[in-house]
Amino acid sequence: MAHGDDGYTPALAAAAQHAQAWLDSLSHRPVGPSLHASELAAVFGGPLPPAGMPADEVVNFLANAAGPGLMAMPSGRFFGWVIGGTLPAALASDWLVSAWDQNAGLRYATPATAAIEEAAGQWVLELLGLPSTADVGFVTGATMANFTGMAAARRRLLADAGWDLDRDGLFGAPRIRCFVGRERHDTVDLGLRYLGLGQPTQVPADGQGRLVPAALEAALAAGTGPALVCLQAGNLHSGAFDPFTEAIAVARKHGAWVHVDGAFGLWAAAAPELRHLMRGCEEADSWGTDAHKTLNVPYDCGIAIVRDPSALRAAMGLHASYLVHDAEGPGDPFEKVPELSRRARGVPVWAALKSLGRDGVAAQVGGLASAATAIAQGMAALDGVEVLNDVGYTQVCLAFGDDDTTRAVTARIIEEGRVWMSGSRWRDRDILRVSVSNWHTSDDEVAIAVDAVRSALAAVRNS
Missing domain, CATH: 1.20.1340 (dopa decarboxylase, N-terminal domain)
Structure with missing residues (x-):
């Protein structure tokens, strides 16, 4: 041609x-x-x-x-699972990423995308109040962000125990004791499974799904050896945050590595009125989040953050004679993620942050939480609707009396199509989950959501 x-x-x-x-x-x-x-x-x-x-x-x-x-899914009327929308600058820059067609693994080969991602990483650390010297890697989503942080934990914990993971593998290694809250997200268990660390010990949680520090203390004290504690910023159902200050102090007492799954909740640190939810979280060792869920960049873009760069790069890095390294830089992007070849998925993060600025990010995150509060208040005013969680962030859990009615209302809402809300099961009850994750959700969409539930409940009652 x-x-x-x-x-x-x-x-x-x-x-x-x-x-x-x-x-x-x-x-x-x-x-x-x-x-x-x-x-x-x-x-x-x-x-x-x-x-x-x-x-x-x-x-x-x-x-x-x-x-x-x-x-x-990009509609402001979509409230299913925890799925965000896409900001204009992030969407357009993602088109450029595809057109540029850069393999973003090597700093020497793709200096523009490397510099953009490095800047985006520093902005993320600044916004979230995390150590400025931490390493930031751009992965596919929150699952791989958690995997990456826990991979760094695995290598460091075994090295501290005198075991050479690279040379000897896992067979015969000291067992790493893993502790999770009873209401953690299942992808944390998935990451542990990928890493060969086995089934974790479940620590009791309170009525909103927050891990109980005293129970963590008892669990850690019941044994010895390397330990990994996984905490949560944003419960899938309630939106609640683990008590980081107390739980991390307990973990430190026992020499445990602390990883935080903050798929959508880590961004609360960017909004002054929500920052208290993240108090103490900066004392952890690693963090995982998903820029799609709350920042609203296109799929796929998880962010893995590790306090100790040497631990992350020892876990993820490799050396090969054909790779050309940039001796002047802070290391290559591929040293911080599970992939060698990948798209420059940090570029839309940079574009989103550049377009919003600090104040815009704060307004966006705070706006999502405000919309969730407004939805909860509107739902609570409806006869026969129960709001089951303390709505302090972006999640709302509803029930309509018995499980059969709740399932029927959920099905009716989906069938009608004005909004999308997904069903789930929480604390032994069928529920309707409302997750506010899209920057498009305004007062109009809030009103539509409340009216859609009112209409669906009336139709079920009259059927």
Whole structure:
């Protein structure tokens, strides 16, 4: 194909047109998809054609055929799971990341993306009140952020116990005792499983899901040897934060490494009115978060933060003769994450922070919490609706009497499509979870959410 006729211009123009149409539809389209994956399989599948299709036609076909199967997750009316939206600067910069097509593993080879990610990392540390000398790595999501922090913990704890993990592996190594709150997120257990550390010891939690420090003390005192304590910033259901000051003091007494799973909650430190929730968290050894959930950058972008760079780089780094290192820099990006080849996923973080500034981040995080409070207040005023958690951050848990009614109301809300709220089970009750994670959620969306629940409850009662 001749230069200047490479297909990019019509393909990118088509993509931009369809992307804008999709974004414009979010304010009014039903939130849920209208077709199931099994119905779409025939559209996208079948035998691979012998002849190809021009790039712009591929884009047109893709966008038109996918439309009925898309969930309006970027909408301010989406309250399912813990899924954020995407800020304009972050979205546009993510397009540039794809166009630039940089393998962001080596500082020497891709100096621009390395410098951007380093700046983004320093801004994150500054916003969250974490040590300025900590290492920051950009991974796929909160699961891998937790994995990365705990991998650094594994290596350091075993080295301190006199075990060479790199040489001898895990077989025969001193057992690392792992302690988690009873209401931690299951991805913490998944990370421990990936690391071969086995099933953790569950520490009792209070009525809002916060780990009980006295119970942690008793659990740690019941044995000896290397220990890893995983705390939580933002309970999946209640939004509650573990008592970091007390729990970390207990962990320190027993020589334990402390990792904090802050998938969506770590960002509370950026808002002055919410900063108290994170008090003492800066004393931990590692932290994991997801920039998509609260900062609102595109998937995939988790952030792994480790106080001791040497521990992280010993766990994640490698040496190979063909890799060209930048001797003047602070190390290569690949030394801080599980991947060698990856996209420059820290660039949209930089763009989001640059577009918002410190005050904008504070307003965004605080706004999410304020919207959750407003939703809880609106729901509590409805007859027959129980708000089950203390709403101090971005999560609201609702019940409608018995489990059958709660499940029926949840199904009705999803069927109606004005909003999306996901069901769950918390403290032996079926619940409806409302997670406020999108910068688009305004007073209008709050009012729609409350009205959608009122309407669904009335329909279930009258059925």
